[in-house]
Amino acid sequence: MRILRSRRCRYAIALLLTFAVWVAGCWWVMPVRPRNTFATDRSSYLVADISPDNHEVLLTSPGNEEFWDIMSGKKVRYVQANFPGSGAAAFDWDVSLASQFHELRRSVLRPTQPDEMKSAASDVAWRKGLQVECKSENGRLWAHAFKDGQPRWRSNQDPDEVTVFDVRRQKRIVSLRGRYYPFSISPDGQKAVTAVVKNTNGVEQSQIWLTLESLQDDSLRAELLPILDRRRVEAGFYSSDGQYVFVFFQDVGAGTPSKLAWWDRKGEQIATISGKWYEKPTLINSDRVIAIYDAGYGLHDITPIERKSTWHFYDVATGGELGSWESPYLSGDTVICSHGSKYVGLLCGLERKVSISQIGMWLDKFSRWLNLSRLNNADPTLTLIVIDALNRSESMRLSAQSAQLSRDGRLLVTMDDKGSVSVYDLPLRKPWARIFGFAAIGTLGCFAPFALLSWRHRRSRARSAAQ
Numbered sequence: 001m002r003i004l005r006s007r008r009c010r011y012a013i014a015l016l017l018t019f020a021v022w023v024a025g026c027w028w029v030m031p032v033r034p035r036n037t038f039a040t041d042r043s044s045y046l047v048a049d050i051s052p053d054n055h056e057v058l059l060t061s062p063g064n065e066e067f068w069d070i071m072s073g074k075k076v077r078y079v080q081a082n083f084p085g086s087g088a089a090a091f092d093w094d095v096s097l098a099s100q101f102h103e104l105r106r107s108v109l110r111p112t113q114p115d116e117m118k119s120a121a122s123d124v125a126w127r128k129g130l131q132v133e134c135k136s137e138n139g140r141l142w143a144h145a146f147k148d149g150q151p152r153w154r155s156n157q158d159p160d161e162v163t164v165f166d167v168r169r170q171k172r173i174v175s176l177r178g179r180y181y182p183f184s185i186s187p188d189g190q191k192a193v194t195a196v197v198k199n200t201n202g203v204e205q206s207q208i209w210l211t212l213e214s215l216q217d218d219s220l221r222a223e224l225l226p227i228l229d230r231r232r233v234e235a236g237f238y239s240s241d242g243q244y245v246f247v248f249f250q251d252v253g254a255g256t257p258s259k260l261a262w263w264d265r266k267g268e269q270i271a272t273i274s275g276k277w278y279e280k281p282t283l284i285n286s287d288r289v290i291a292i293y294d295a296g297y298g299l300h301d302i303t304p305i306e307r308k309s310t311w312h313f314y315d316v317a318t319g320g321e322l323g324s325w326e327s328p329y330l331s332g333d334t335v336i337c338s339h340g341s342k343y344v345g346l347l348c349g350l351e352r353k354v355s356i357s358q359i360g361m362w363l364d365k366f367s368r369w370l371n372l373s374r375l376n377n378a379d380p381t382l383t384l385i386v387i388d389a390l391n392r393s394e395s396m397r398l399s400a401q402s403a404q405l406s407r408d409g410r411l412l413v414t415m416d417d418k419g420s421v422s423v424y425d426l427p428l429r430k431p432w433a434r435i436f437g438f439a440a441i442g443t444l445g446c447f448a449p450f451a452l453l454s455w456r457h458r459r460s461r462a463r464s465a466a467q
Contacts, residue, residue, distance in 0.1 A: 222267025
């Protein structure tokens with residue numbers, strides 16, 4: 001190969017290979033550059049939510065809520081936990097809707113009943129996970145159960161009516177007559193899932209069924225699921241377009257799996273899946289994919305066994321499994337999901353060794369100065385693993401104490417243990433300009449001594465030849 005006989009060609013090839021090695025090394029150690037970073041001095045707070053317009057982030061701590069502007073990094077407003085809309089995510093960003101809900105609820109419940117009268121489910125219904133009220137996810141509809149026209153009754157009784165209210169208009173939409181408990185309301189206000197108590201064969205023993213009701217003509221659409229003796233429903237929710245309704249439940253007992261079943265708007269069942277789930281399943285990718293985090297143990301397992309956690313992904317329209325992603329570590333601490341994002345996140349407390357030698361301390365200082373992620377082992381913050389649900393692959397790792405994805409899936413906001421908030425654009429990308437810059441500096445640094453020695457050697461030989 002004649003090209004390798006040329007000294008200049010060999011130098012050029014060596015220079016390119018060295019540059020490639022430096023690029024690979026810088027890509028490995030350099031973190032993703034955030035769009036914006038600002039300090040809050042709120043180390044005890046957590047990132048709770050991002051506004052629908054992606055302009056503000058909600059930070060919460062026990063008893064407090066703070067709203068910060070994402071771009072300017074300034075606190076917009078402060079709210080105490082006894083705010084009328086607290087407890088509903090939709091109310092955090094719509095103060096007027098929160099106030100209207102508070103006024104409607106207070107006018108309906110009229111808290112003047114005697115102590116023996118309660119606004120609570122009967123003992124049997126309560127053990128099955130049923131409640132006397134529920135809201136739609138957008139906060140615009142609210143349903144409450146009644147007994148003889150009253151919102152409170154004795155604890156050994158069941159209600160005889162469920163009424164659905166429009167929060168904005170402060171008026172009743174429809175009343176469903178029967179021994180009903182409200183369970184879930186579609187965001188468009190056309191359908192609702194209720195739990196109806198039925199007597200069997202005219203005896204006192206009764207069964208409870210989840211039923212799909214029409215709120216337009218007060219008619220029964222379909223019976224969805226029987227709530228058996230040892231069955232407990234944990235959650236019910238609709239897709240954002242109201243096309244599908246999901247029920248998360250478990251047959252309580254040691255070692256019994258959790259289950260998720262869902263139906264279309266006509267009441268036809270799509271699928272039922274089961275597994276060892278601790279977190280509530282979540283809709284992602286514009287509600288076209290259901291993401292389920294399998295932590296390795298169920299909701300009611302007494303002695304969970306530590307094992308590697310797994311994400312499972314299913315197609316909502318067909319119920320078919322799209323694939324899974326297994327974490328290389330033990331079960332994570334917190335799950336991060338968003339309706340509009342194709343990404344999911346898992347906060348893990350990975351073990352990190354603190355450098356105690358002098359060299360290790362210098363490495364830690366150097367990595368913090370350059371904002372390098374892989375060398376900084378003294379960082380006590382949790383690690384956020386970002387997973388691409390469509391490709392079932394790990395996308396990136398970031399240091400974070402808490403994090404949230406925006407509703408449209410375009411932003412990721414993280415917060416470390418010192419109260420510093422970072423805002424990232426999705427999809428996450430490496431800072432290639434910074435990587436190539438450091439790689440060029442490293443390459444020149446490696447070749448500068450050889451170039452200097454070669455120059456001095458040629459100069460020495462030239463002087464010898466001249467003499």
